[in-house]
Amino acid sequence: MDKSYFEVIRPGINTTFQDLGRKNLYHIGIPFSGAMDNRNFILANAIAGNKENTPAIEFAYQGPLLKFKGEKININITGNASFKLIKKEEQIEGNCYENYTLEEGDQLDIISTNKSVYGYLAISGNFEVQFQWNSCSTNTKAKVGANDGEKIEKDQLIKILDSHSHNSKRKLEYINSKIENIRVIKGTNFNYFSKEGKKNFFEKEFIVTKLTDRMGMRLEGCKIENIVDTNIKSEGLIKGTIQVPADGNPIIMLSDHGTIGGYPKIGVVISADYDKLVQLPPGSKIKFQEIELADAEMLFKLYQMETKNLVLKIK
Amino acid sequence: MIKNISILGDAALYCDFGNDVNQEINSKVIKYFKNIKEKEIEGITNLTPSYNKLIISFDLNLTNFNNLKKIIENLELNKSEKTKSNKINIPICCEKEFALDIKKLEKKLKISEEKIYERFFSKEYFCYMTGFIAGLPFLGDLDESLKSRRLETPRVKIPKGSVGITEQFCNIYTFESPGGWNIIGNTPINVFDKKNELKPNLINPGDTVVFEQISKDQFEEHNG
Numbered sequence: 001m002d003k004s005y006f007e008v009i010r011p012g013i014n015t016t017f018q019d020l021g022r023k024n025l026y027h028i029g030i031p032f033s034g035a036m037d038n039r040n041f042i043l044a045n046a047i048a049g050n051k052e053n054t055p056a057i058e059f060a061y062q063g064p065l066l067k068f069k070g071e072k073i074n075i076n077i078t079g080n081a082s083f084k085l086i087k088k089e090e091q092i093e094g095n096c097y098e099n100y101t102l103e104e105g106d107q108l109d110i111i112s113t114n115k116s117v118y119g120y121l122a123i124s125g126n127f128e129v130q131f132q133w134n135s136c137s138t139n140t141k142a143k144v145g146a147n148d149g150e151k152i153e154k155d156q157l158i159k160i161l162d163s164h165s166h167n168s169k170r171k172l173e174y175i176n177s178k179i180e181n182i183r184v185i186k187g188t189n190f191n192y193f194s195k196e197g198k199k200n201f202f203e204k205e206f207i208v209t210k211l212t213d214r215m216g217m218r219l220e221g222c223k224i225e226n227i228v229d230t231n232i233k234s235e236g237l238i239k240g241t242i243q244v245p246a247d248g249n250p251i252i253m254l255s256d257h258g259t260i261g262g263y264p265k266i267g268v269v270i271s272a273d274y275d276k277l278v279q280l281p282p283g284s285k286i287k288f289q290e291i292e293l294a295d296a297e298m299l300f301k302l303y304q305m306e307t308k309n310l311v312l313k314i315k
Numbered sequence: 316m317i318k319n320i321s322i323l324g325d326a327a328l329y330c331d332f333g334n335d336v337n338q339e340i341n342s343k344v345i346k347y348f349k350n351i352k353e354k355e356i357e358g359i360t361n362l363t364p365s366y367n368k369l370i371i372s373f374d375l376n377l378t379n380f381n382n383l384k385k386i387i388e389n390l391e392l393n394k395s396e397k398t399k400s401n402k403i404n405i406p407i408c409c410e411k412e413f414a415l416d417i418k419k420l421e422k423k424l425k426i427s428e429e430k431i432y433e434r435f436f437s438k439e440y441f442c443y444m445t446g447f448i449a450g451l452p453f454l455g456d457l458d459e460s461l462k463s464r465r466l467e468t469p470r471v472k473i474p475k476g477s478v479g480i481t482e483q484f485c486n487i488y489t490f491e492s493p494g495g496w497n498i499i500g501n502t503p504i505n506v507f508d509k510k511n512e513l514k515p516n517l518i519n520p521g522d523t524v525v526f527e528q529i530s531k532d533q534f535e536e537h538n539g
Binding site: 024133141185188260265293297300304 | 321323325327329334348352360361362366367375447448449450489509512520
């Protein structure tokens with residue numbers, strides 16, 4: 001029963017094992033990592049009938065092409081992705097947030113994410129992965145986590161443990177909404193920037209550049225002028241921090257960020273907007289909107305409640 | 316001892332211990348870090364001590380800024396705690412192939428290569444913090460005369476084991492990484508061991524580091 005596996009025919013661009021991340025290691029230089037879009041990760045496991053923190057496969061832009069060897073398994077994909085199931089007699093165009101059953105020899109072709117970056121593949125079972133510091137999350141820079149800290153590669157075999165294939169009909173009606181306004185709390189060095197720089201930061205549009213990955217998102221737009229110092233004494237960073245280096249272009253720290261940095265912090269993206277932020281592909285336009293702590297806390301509560309309600313709506 | 320606690324986003328406390336960089340302030344940061352870590356306060360997900368700041372990240376599902384701020388402000392510190400610190404020897408080879416920026420430094424500092432190394436190796440260094448990449452130690456303080464700025468254009472790839480200097484600090488790149496420090500040598504020692512989950516870092520905040528110059532042959536021996 002547990003000899004089933006996937007053969008990786010095409011790995012995709014940046015395909016890794018992820019869970020909800022690893023804690024309490026910033027002080028030695030290891031970031032949180034984990035799924036970039038927490039909500040879609042949680043929904044994938046919920047539809048598969050798994051525990052919330054079960055390792056899933058995260059893909060970006062182009063996903064993997066996998067061939068299933070084994071008796072039967074349910075799979076589902078979350079996010080906004082095009083994929084198809086190639087079976088012996090037919091090809092099925094897949095819908096996100098819906099379980100499908102794969103049988104011996106069937107292929108799953110995750111073609112691409114649409115107007116978004118990350119998607120998740122969960123199965124009714126467990127991928128055989130190694131854990132480091134209680135998390136499988138792959139950090140390809142530090143080479144930490146599942147798969148020896150590497151991306152999933154061509155021809156590798158992904159072994160499956162404890163597969164269970166009941167409830168194969170489970171699905172959820174859900175469409176990811178996009179956001180253009182990213183809400184931000186002012187950073188600890190907000191006053192390092194000129195009056196105009198501060199005004200521009202909250203009024204002008206910025207564009208997500210191609211220099212964006214799991215570590216950070218580089219933006220381009222009008223330059224934000226620094227009038228105090230373009231360096232600060234190196235100090236801790238958290239995900240969502242927006243730093244502005246000497247060139248005046250903001251960089252947002254994402255889940256695999258360096259734990260210490262020396263550029264002034266102009267703001268921090270609120271927790272409620274993080275999942276949507278990471279889904280913005282290069283070329284997207286964004287605007288920052290200032291918000292107070294109490295509102296940010298309330299918005300996060302609402303966002304978490306919404307996620308819980310979505311899980312309850314899975315049938 | 317904390318001068319001010321402010322918000323960093325909606326899920327972190329920014330504890331400010333002052334603006335200067337010295338061992339006295341840094342020891343206070345480390346003391347708080349160790350005390351908070353020991354108490355295992357609910358909701359805290361990460362602590363990042365640095366020269367003179369401590370960032371406390373938390374899970375917004377479990378606690379919030381105002382709750383935690385109160386807890387940290389009323390924290391009772393263990394008074395008698397003597398922090399254990401180790402003295403660690405780090406061998407470095409300074410052959411041309413490893414000392415990527417020594418020629419540039421000679422020009423920048425107007426000091427001969429020989430004198431740069433003489434002054435560099437004559438001091439012991441204090442570890443202020445680790446991070447940026449896993450296990451990378453921020454060490455200080457360099458001899459006044461060796462203070463230099465970062466490279467104008469940071470390198471995309473700095474080889475594993477490289478020893479860099481900038482301002483009054485030096486560091487060791489624990490694995491290949493981008494970076495902008497002036498590289499003066501390379502150590503064959505593994506400073507970060509991901510397999511050792513309980514103690515992955517060879518050098519920890521509060522430790523003392525002594526660098527020792529080795530030949531190319533000795534370098535090869537370590538690697539062999």
